[in-house]
Amino acid sequence: MNVLQFTDKGIWCPAGDFYIDPWKPVQRAVITHAHSDHARWGSAHYLCQKETVPLLQLRLGADISVQGMDYGEMLNINGVRVSLHPAGHIIGSAQVRVEQNGEVWVASGDYKLEQDGISAPFEPVRCHTFITESTFGLPVYRWQPQQQIITDINRWIYENQQAGKASVLLAYSQGKAQRLLHSLQDTVPHFLAHGAIANVNELLRNNGYPLPLVERITPETPKSAFKNVVVMAPPSADDTVWMRRFQPYSLGVCSGWMQVRGNMRRRNADAGFALSDHADWKGLLSAVDATGAEQVYATHGFSSVFARYLQEKGIAAKEVTTAYGEEEIITNTES
CATH class of the missing domain: 3.60.15.10 (Ribonuclease Z/Hydroxyacylglutathione hydrolase-like)
Known part of the structure:
Protein backbone atom coordinates (compact mmCIF):
# COMPACT_ATOMS: atom_id res chain seq x y z
CA MET A 1 0.00 0.00 0.00
CA TYR A 141 31.17 12.59 6.17
CA ARG A 142 31.76 11.51 9.77
CA TRP A 143 31.29 14.17 12.43
CA GLN A 144 33.44 14.81 15.46
CA PRO A 145 31.57 15.18 18.78
CA GLN A 146 29.98 18.61 19.19
CA GLN A 147 32.04 19.46 22.28
CA GLN A 148 35.28 18.87 20.40
CA ILE A 149 34.19 21.24 17.64
CA ILE A 150 33.11 23.88 20.17
CA THR A 151 36.53 23.58 21.84
CA ASP A 152 38.16 24.17 18.43
CA ILE A 153 35.97 27.24 17.85
CA ASN A 154 36.84 28.66 21.27
CA ARG A 155 40.55 28.17 20.54
CA TRP A 156 40.16 29.94 17.19
CA ILE A 157 38.34 32.86 18.84
CA TYR A 158 41.12 33.19 21.42
CA GLU A 159 43.81 33.20 18.72
CA ASN A 160 41.90 35.88 16.81
CA GLN A 161 41.63 38.03 19.92
CA GLN A 162 45.37 37.72 20.52
CA ALA A 163 45.91 38.91 16.95
CA GLY A 164 43.52 41.84 17.39
CA LYS A 165 40.88 40.44 15.03
CA ALA A 166 37.13 40.02 15.23
CA SER A 167 35.84 36.46 14.83
CA VAL A 168 33.04 36.22 12.25
CA LEU A 169 31.13 32.93 12.32
CA LEU A 170 28.90 32.09 9.37
CA ALA A 171 25.98 29.88 10.39
CA TYR A 172 22.44 29.34 9.16
CA SER A 173 20.24 31.89 10.92
CA GLN A 174 17.62 29.36 12.03
CA GLY A 175 19.11 26.36 13.82
CA LYS A 176 22.89 26.44 13.52
CA ALA A 177 23.24 29.95 14.93
CA GLN A 178 21.20 29.10 18.04
CA ARG A 179 23.19 25.91 18.54
CA LEU A 180 26.40 27.93 18.50
CA LEU A 181 25.07 30.71 20.73
CA HIS A 182 23.89 28.15 23.29
CA SER A 183 27.18 26.22 23.20
CA LEU A 184 29.49 29.27 23.33
CA GLN A 185 27.65 31.41 25.88
CA ASP A 186 29.77 30.21 28.82
CA THR A 187 33.02 31.31 27.14
CA VAL A 188 31.94 34.27 25.00
CA PRO A 189 30.65 37.18 27.11
CA HIS A 190 29.20 39.24 24.27
CA PHE A 191 27.85 38.46 20.79
CA LEU A 192 27.07 40.80 17.93
CA ALA A 193 24.71 39.51 15.27
CA HIS A 194 23.27 40.15 11.85
CA GLY A 195 19.58 41.11 11.96
CA ALA A 196 18.46 37.75 10.53
CA ILE A 197 20.05 35.91 13.45
CA ALA A 198 19.02 38.53 16.02
CA ASN A 199 15.37 38.18 14.93
CA VAL A 200 15.31 34.40 15.43
CA ASN A 201 17.26 34.64 18.67
CA GLU A 202 14.85 37.21 20.12
CA LEU A 203 11.84 35.15 19.09
CA LEU A 204 13.16 31.99 20.73
CA ARG A 205 14.29 33.79 23.89
CA ASN A 206 10.77 35.20 24.19
CA ASN A 207 9.48 31.62 23.93
CA GLY A 208 11.64 30.46 26.84
CA TYR A 209 14.75 29.07 25.19
CA PRO A 210 18.01 29.52 27.18
CA LEU A 211 19.84 31.63 24.63
CA PRO A 212 22.17 34.54 25.41
CA LEU A 213 21.39 38.13 24.53
CA VAL A 214 22.93 39.32 21.27
CA GLU A 215 23.58 42.87 20.14
CA ARG A 216 21.95 43.58 16.79
CA ILE A 217 24.31 45.18 14.29
CA THR A 218 22.83 48.36 12.78
CA PRO A 219 24.22 51.15 10.59
CA GLU A 220 24.73 53.11 13.80
CA THR A 221 26.93 50.46 15.46
CA PRO A 222 30.37 52.13 15.79
CA LYS A 223 33.42 50.43 14.27
CA SER A 224 35.04 50.42 17.71
CA ALA A 225 32.40 47.89 18.83
CA PHE A 226 33.81 45.23 16.50
CA LYS A 227 37.31 45.01 17.95
CA ASN A 228 38.08 41.45 19.14
CA VAL A 229 34.37 40.50 19.28
CA VAL A 230 32.43 37.45 18.04
CA VAL A 231 30.04 38.24 15.20
CA MET A 232 27.32 35.81 14.11
CA ALA A 233 26.22 36.16 10.49
CA PRO A 234 24.26 34.11 7.93
CA PRO A 235 26.19 32.73 4.93
CA SER A 236 24.31 35.13 2.65
CA ALA A 237 26.27 37.99 4.26
CA ASP A 238 29.61 36.61 3.12
CA ASP A 239 31.62 38.73 0.70
CA THR A 240 29.25 41.69 1.00
CA VAL A 241 29.75 45.35 1.89
CA TRP A 242 28.10 44.55 5.23
CA MET A 243 31.07 42.33 6.16
CA ARG A 244 33.79 44.88 5.43
CA ARG A 245 33.02 46.89 8.56
CA PHE A 246 34.57 44.17 10.74
CA GLN A 247 38.10 44.44 9.32
CA PRO A 248 40.42 43.16 10.54
CA TYR A 249 38.55 39.90 11.03
CA SER A 250 38.94 36.15 10.66
CA LEU A 251 36.16 34.22 8.89
CA GLY A 252 34.94 30.87 10.18
CA VAL A 253 32.34 28.78 8.33
CA CYS A 254 30.24 26.31 10.33
CA SER A 255 28.91 23.63 8.00
CA GLY A 256 29.13 19.91 7.41
CA TRP A 257 30.61 20.70 4.02
CA MET A 258 33.75 21.88 5.82
CA GLN A 259 34.59 18.19 6.34
CA VAL A 260 36.17 18.44 2.87
CA ARG A 261 39.07 20.90 2.96
CA GLY A 262 38.58 22.08 -0.61
CA ASN A 263 35.24 23.57 0.34
CA MET A 264 36.88 25.83 2.92
CA ARG A 265 39.28 27.15 0.27
CA ARG A 266 36.43 27.83 -2.14
CA ARG A 267 34.67 29.86 0.54
CA ASN A 268 37.86 31.87 1.16
CA ALA A 269 37.41 31.03 4.83
CA ASP A 270 40.16 31.24 7.42
CA ALA A 271 38.67 28.33 9.34
CA GLY A 272 36.10 25.64 8.66
CA PHE A 273 34.18 23.81 11.38
CA ALA A 274 32.30 20.67 10.34
CA LEU A 275 29.31 21.29 12.58
CA SER A 276 26.17 20.04 10.86
Whole structure:
Protein backbone atom coordinates (compact mmCIF):
# COMPACT_ATOMS: atom_id res chain seq x y z
CA MET A 1 0.00 0.00 0.00
CA ASN A 2 1.39 3.41 -0.99
CA VAL A 3 0.37 5.43 2.05
CA LEU A 4 2.44 8.32 0.68
CA GLN A 5 3.14 9.20 -2.94
CA PHE A 6 5.72 11.46 -4.59
CA THR A 7 4.09 14.10 -6.80
CA ASP A 8 5.05 17.31 -8.57
CA LYS A 9 3.77 19.26 -5.54
CA GLY A 10 5.44 17.20 -2.83
CA ILE A 11 4.91 14.08 -0.72
CA TRP A 12 1.17 13.40 -0.82
CA CYS A 13 -1.09 11.25 1.34
CA PRO A 14 -4.05 10.42 -0.95
CA ALA A 15 -6.31 9.06 1.81
CA GLY A 16 -5.69 12.01 4.12
CA ASP A 17 -5.43 14.50 1.26
CA PHE A 18 -2.47 16.37 2.76
CA TYR A 19 1.09 17.01 1.69
CA ILE A 20 4.31 16.78 3.69
CA ASP A 21 6.65 19.75 3.08
CA PRO A 22 5.07 20.62 -0.29
CA TRP A 23 7.13 22.79 -2.61
CA LYS A 24 4.01 24.16 -4.31
CA PRO A 25 0.92 25.69 -2.63
CA VAL A 26 -1.63 23.09 -1.47
CA GLN A 27 -4.78 23.06 0.65
CA ARG A 28 -3.24 21.25 3.66
CA ALA A 29 0.51 21.09 4.41
CA VAL A 30 2.22 19.14 7.19
CA ILE A 31 5.59 20.80 7.85
CA THR A 32 8.62 19.00 9.31
CA HIS A 33 10.51 22.21 10.19
CA ALA A 34 10.72 25.89 9.31
CA HIS A 35 13.66 25.97 6.89
CA SER A 36 12.83 27.57 3.55
CA ASP A 37 13.21 24.42 1.45
CA HIS A 38 10.66 22.55 3.60
CA ALA A 39 8.31 25.39 4.59
CA ARG A 40 7.06 27.40 1.63
CA TRP A 41 4.55 30.18 1.41
CA GLY A 42 1.13 29.85 -0.22
CA SER A 43 -0.63 26.83 1.29
CA ALA A 44 -4.09 27.32 2.80
CA HIS A 45 -3.45 25.51 6.09
CA TYR A 46 -0.29 24.37 7.89
CA LEU A 47 0.24 21.71 10.57
CA CYS A 48 3.53 21.48 12.47
CA GLN A 49 5.09 20.77 15.85
CA LYS A 50 4.02 23.50 18.28
CA GLU A 51 7.54 24.88 18.77
CA THR A 52 7.78 25.41 15.02
CA VAL A 53 4.66 27.61 14.93
CA PRO A 54 6.39 30.93 15.79
CA LEU A 55 9.31 30.12 13.49
CA LEU A 56 6.91 29.32 10.67
CA GLN A 57 5.06 32.58 11.28
CA LEU A 58 8.35 34.48 11.26
CA ARG A 59 9.23 32.97 7.88
CA LEU A 60 5.80 32.92 6.18
CA GLY A 61 3.87 35.68 7.97
CA ALA A 62 1.95 36.01 11.22
CA ASP A 63 -1.39 35.71 9.41
CA ILE A 64 -0.96 32.18 8.06
CA SER A 65 -3.43 29.47 9.13
CA VAL A 66 -1.33 27.14 11.30
CA GLN A 67 -2.03 24.44 13.89
CA GLY A 68 0.61 23.20 16.33
CA MET A 69 0.89 19.69 17.78
CA ASP A 70 2.85 18.17 20.64
CA TYR A 71 5.39 15.47 19.88
CA GLY A 72 3.61 12.11 19.99
CA GLU A 73 0.13 13.62 19.79
CA MET A 74 -2.10 11.65 17.40
CA LEU A 75 -4.37 13.39 14.89
CA ASN A 76 -6.94 11.62 12.69
CA ILE A 77 -7.15 13.13 9.21
CA ASN A 78 -9.80 11.45 7.06
CA GLY A 79 -9.12 8.11 8.72
CA VAL A 80 -5.32 8.45 8.57
CA ARG A 81 -3.43 8.64 11.87
CA VAL A 82 -0.76 11.35 11.87
CA SER A 83 1.79 12.13 14.60
CA LEU A 84 5.01 14.14 14.87
CA HIS A 85 8.23 12.86 16.46
CA PRO A 86 11.54 14.59 17.28
CA ALA A 87 14.02 14.82 14.40
CA GLY A 88 16.84 16.57 16.32
CA HIS A 89 17.55 18.79 13.30
CA ILE A 90 16.63 22.18 14.80
CA ILE A 91 14.19 23.46 17.42
CA GLY A 92 10.72 22.13 16.63
CA SER A 93 11.86 19.81 13.84
CA ALA A 94 9.80 16.66 13.43
CA GLN A 95 9.47 13.40 11.58
CA VAL A 96 5.96 12.74 10.29
CA ARG A 97 4.49 9.32 11.09
CA VAL A 98 1.53 8.37 8.89
CA GLU A 99 -0.52 5.23 9.55
CA GLN A 100 -3.27 3.85 7.33
CA ASN A 101 -4.90 0.45 7.93
CA GLY A 102 -1.92 -0.71 9.98
CA GLU A 103 0.66 0.38 7.38
CA VAL A 104 3.17 2.91 8.77
CA TRP A 105 5.26 5.34 6.76
CA VAL A 106 7.64 7.92 8.24
CA ALA A 107 8.91 11.02 6.44
CA SER A 108 12.01 12.21 8.25
CA GLY A 109 12.39 15.73 6.88
CA ASP A 110 15.94 16.60 7.99
CA TYR A 111 17.49 15.05 11.09
CA LYS A 112 20.62 14.49 13.15
CA LEU A 113 21.26 11.91 15.88
CA GLU A 114 23.69 13.86 18.09
CA GLN A 115 22.02 15.79 20.91
CA ASP A 116 22.87 19.46 20.54
CA GLY A 117 21.57 20.65 23.94
CA ILE A 118 18.77 22.80 22.56
CA SER A 119 16.68 20.70 20.13
CA ALA A 120 14.49 17.75 21.14
CA PRO A 121 16.70 14.66 20.59
CA PHE A 122 16.07 12.42 17.57
CA GLU A 123 13.58 9.65 18.26
CA PRO A 124 13.65 6.54 16.03
CA VAL A 125 10.15 5.59 14.83
CA ARG A 126 9.43 2.01 13.79
CA CYS A 127 7.79 1.82 10.37
CA HIS A 128 7.32 -0.22 7.22
CA THR A 129 8.61 2.54 4.92
CA PHE A 130 11.09 5.30 5.78
CA ILE A 131 11.66 8.42 3.67
CA THR A 132 15.12 9.62 4.65
CA GLU A 133 17.25 12.60 3.74
CA SER A 134 20.76 11.79 2.52
CA THR A 135 22.39 15.22 2.52
CA PHE A 136 25.71 13.80 3.72
CA GLY A 137 25.21 10.26 2.43
CA LEU A 138 28.87 9.53 1.67
CA PRO A 139 31.33 7.65 3.94
CA VAL A 140 33.67 10.68 4.03
CA TYR A 141 31.17 12.59 6.17
CA ARG A 142 31.76 11.51 9.77
CA TRP A 143 31.29 14.17 12.43
CA GLN A 144 33.44 14.81 15.46
CA PRO A 145 31.57 15.18 18.78
CA GLN A 146 29.98 18.61 19.19
CA GLN A 147 32.04 19.46 22.28
CA GLN A 148 35.28 18.87 20.40
CA ILE A 149 34.19 21.24 17.64
CA ILE A 150 33.11 23.88 20.17
CA THR A 151 36.53 23.58 21.84
CA ASP A 152 38.16 24.17 18.43
CA ILE A 153 35.97 27.24 17.85
CA ASN A 154 36.84 28.66 21.27
CA ARG A 155 40.55 28.17 20.54
CA TRP A 156 40.16 29.94 17.19
CA ILE A 157 38.34 32.86 18.84
CA TYR A 158 41.12 33.19 21.42
CA GLU A 159 43.81 33.20 18.72
CA ASN A 160 41.90 35.88 16.81
CA GLN A 161 41.63 38.03 19.92
CA GLN A 162 45.37 37.72 20.52
CA ALA A 163 45.91 38.91 16.95
CA GLY A 164 43.52 41.84 17.39
CA LYS A 165 40.88 40.44 15.03
CA ALA A 166 37.13 40.02 15.23
CA SER A 167 35.84 36.46 14.83
CA VAL A 168 33.04 36.22 12.25
CA LEU A 169 31.13 32.93 12.32
CA LEU A 170 28.90 32.09 9.37
CA ALA A 171 25.98 29.88 10.39
CA TYR A 172 22.44 29.34 9.16
CA SER A 173 20.24 31.89 10.92
CA GLN A 174 17.62 29.36 12.03
CA GLY A 175 19.11 26.36 13.82
CA LYS A 176 22.89 26.44 13.52
CA ALA A 177 23.24 29.95 14.93
CA GLN A 178 21.20 29.10 18.04
CA ARG A 179 23.19 25.91 18.54
CA LEU A 180 26.40 27.93 18.50
CA LEU A 181 25.07 30.71 20.73
CA HIS A 182 23.89 28.15 23.29
CA SER A 183 27.18 26.22 23.20
CA LEU A 184 29.49 29.27 23.33
CA GLN A 185 27.65 31.41 25.88
CA ASP A 186 29.77 30.21 28.82
CA THR A 187 33.02 31.31 27.14
CA VAL A 188 31.94 34.27 25.00
CA PRO A 189 30.65 37.18 27.11
CA HIS A 190 29.20 39.24 24.27
CA PHE A 191 27.85 38.46 20.79
CA LEU A 192 27.07 40.80 17.93
CA ALA A 193 24.71 39.51 15.27
CA HIS A 194 23.27 40.15 11.85
CA GLY A 195 19.58 41.11 11.96
CA ALA A 196 18.46 37.75 10.53
CA ILE A 197 20.05 35.91 13.45
CA ALA A 198 19.02 38.53 16.02
CA ASN A 199 15.37 38.18 14.93
CA VAL A 200 15.31 34.40 15.43
CA ASN A 201 17.26 34.64 18.67
CA GLU A 202 14.85 37.21 20.12
CA LEU A 203 11.84 35.15 19.09
CA LEU A 204 13.16 31.99 20.73
CA ARG A 205 14.29 33.79 23.89
CA ASN A 206 10.77 35.20 24.19
CA ASN A 207 9.48 31.62 23.93
CA GLY A 208 11.64 30.46 26.84
CA TYR A 209 14.75 29.07 25.19
CA PRO A 210 18.01 29.52 27.18
CA LEU A 211 19.84 31.63 24.63
CA PRO A 212 22.17 34.54 25.41
CA LEU A 213 21.39 38.13 24.53
CA VAL A 214 22.93 39.32 21.27
CA GLU A 215 23.58 42.87 20.14
CA ARG A 216 21.95 43.58 16.79
CA ILE A 217 24.31 45.18 14.29
CA THR A 218 22.83 48.36 12.78
CA PRO A 219 24.22 51.15 10.59
CA GLU A 220 24.73 53.11 13.80
CA THR A 221 26.93 50.46 15.46
CA PRO A 222 30.37 52.13 15.79
CA LYS A 223 33.42 50.43 14.27
CA SER A 224 35.04 50.42 17.71
CA ALA A 225 32.40 47.89 18.83
CA PHE A 226 33.81 45.23 16.50
CA LYS A 227 37.31 45.01 17.95
CA ASN A 228 38.08 41.45 19.14
CA VAL A 229 34.37 40.50 19.28
CA VAL A 230 32.43 37.45 18.04
CA VAL A 231 30.04 38.24 15.20
CA MET A 232 27.32 35.81 14.11
CA ALA A 233 26.22 36.16 10.49
CA PRO A 234 24.26 34.11 7.93
CA PRO A 235 26.19 32.73 4.93
CA SER A 236 24.31 35.13 2.65
CA ALA A 237 26.27 37.99 4.26
CA ASP A 238 29.61 36.61 3.12
CA ASP A 239 31.62 38.73 0.70
CA THR A 240 29.25 41.69 1.00
CA VAL A 241 29.75 45.35 1.89
CA TRP A 242 28.10 44.55 5.23
CA MET A 243 31.07 42.33 6.16
CA ARG A 244 33.79 44.88 5.43
CA ARG A 245 33.02 46.89 8.56
CA PHE A 246 34.57 44.17 10.74
CA GLN A 247 38.10 44.44 9.32
CA PRO A 248 40.42 43.16 10.54
CA TYR A 249 38.55 39.90 11.03
CA SER A 250 38.94 36.15 10.66
CA LEU A 251 36.16 34.22 8.89
CA GLY A 252 34.94 30.87 10.18
CA VAL A 253 32.34 28.78 8.33
CA CYS A 254 30.24 26.31 10.33
CA SER A 255 28.91 23.63 8.00
CA GLY A 256 29.13 19.91 7.41
CA TRP A 257 30.61 20.70 4.02
CA MET A 258 33.75 21.88 5.82
CA GLN A 259 34.59 18.19 6.34
CA VAL A 260 36.17 18.44 2.87
CA ARG A 261 39.07 20.90 2.96
CA GLY A 262 38.58 22.08 -0.61
CA ASN A 263 35.24 23.57 0.34
CA MET A 264 36.88 25.83 2.92
CA ARG A 265 39.28 27.15 0.27
CA ARG A 266 36.43 27.83 -2.14
CA ARG A 267 34.67 29.86 0.54
CA ASN A 268 37.86 31.87 1.16
CA ALA A 269 37.41 31.03 4.83
CA ASP A 270 40.16 31.24 7.42
CA ALA A 271 38.67 28.33 9.34
CA GLY A 272 36.10 25.64 8.66
CA PHE A 273 34.18 23.81 11.38
CA ALA A 274 32.30 20.67 10.34
CA LEU A 275 29.31 21.29 12.58
CA SER A 276 26.17 20.04 10.86
CA ASP A 277 22.50 19.82 11.76
CA HIS A 278 22.24 16.72 9.58
CA ALA A 279 23.16 13.11 10.22
CA ASP A 280 26.54 11.94 8.96
CA TRP A 281 27.09 8.65 7.11
CA LYS A 282 27.02 6.51 10.25
CA GLY A 283 24.04 8.45 11.60
CA LEU A 284 22.02 7.88 8.45
CA LEU A 285 22.71 4.16 8.55
CA SER A 286 21.91 3.99 12.26
CA ALA A 287 18.62 5.85 11.76
CA VAL A 288 17.53 3.56 8.92
CA ASP A 289 18.41 0.49 10.95
CA ALA A 290 16.50 1.76 14.01
CA THR A 291 13.27 2.17 12.02
CA GLY A 292 13.22 -1.51 11.01
CA ALA A 293 11.88 -0.33 7.65
CA GLU A 294 11.49 -2.87 4.86
CA GLN A 295 11.47 -0.10 2.25
CA VAL A 296 13.49 3.12 2.16
CA TYR A 297 13.28 6.15 -0.10
CA ALA A 298 16.38 8.38 -0.14
CA THR A 299 15.87 12.06 -0.96
CA HIS A 300 18.01 15.21 -1.31
CA GLY A 301 21.75 14.85 -1.10
CA PHE A 302 23.80 11.87 -2.15
CA SER A 303 20.61 9.89 -2.58
CA SER A 304 21.73 7.60 -5.39
CA VAL A 305 24.88 6.52 -3.52
CA PHE A 306 23.02 6.03 -0.27
CA ALA A 307 20.16 4.08 -1.89
CA ARG A 308 22.62 1.83 -3.71
CA TYR A 309 24.48 1.10 -0.49
CA LEU A 310 21.23 0.15 1.26
CA GLN A 311 20.35 -2.13 -1.66
CA GLU A 312 23.67 -3.92 -1.23
CA LYS A 313 22.69 -4.48 2.41
CA GLY A 314 19.49 -6.18 1.29
CA ILE A 315 17.11 -3.26 1.91
CA ALA A 316 14.59 -2.30 -0.78
CA ALA A 317 15.80 1.27 -1.36
CA LYS A 318 15.12 3.81 -4.08
CA GLU A 319 16.31 7.31 -4.92
CA VAL A 320 13.60 9.98 -5.13
CA THR A 321 14.01 13.46 -6.61
CA THR A 322 12.53 16.26 -4.50
CA ALA A 323 12.91 20.04 -4.22
CA TYR A 324 14.53 19.85 -0.77
CA GLY A 325 18.07 20.75 0.15
CA GLU A 326 18.37 24.34 -1.08
CA GLU A 327 20.02 25.56 2.12
CA GLU A 328 22.63 22.84 1.73
CA ILE A 329 24.11 24.03 -1.58
CA ILE A 330 27.76 24.84 -0.95
CA THR A 331 27.41 28.27 -2.58
CA ASN A 332 25.01 29.17 0.26
CA THR A 333 26.46 26.93 2.98
CA GLU A 334 23.38 27.39 5.14
CA SER A 335 23.68 23.83 6.44
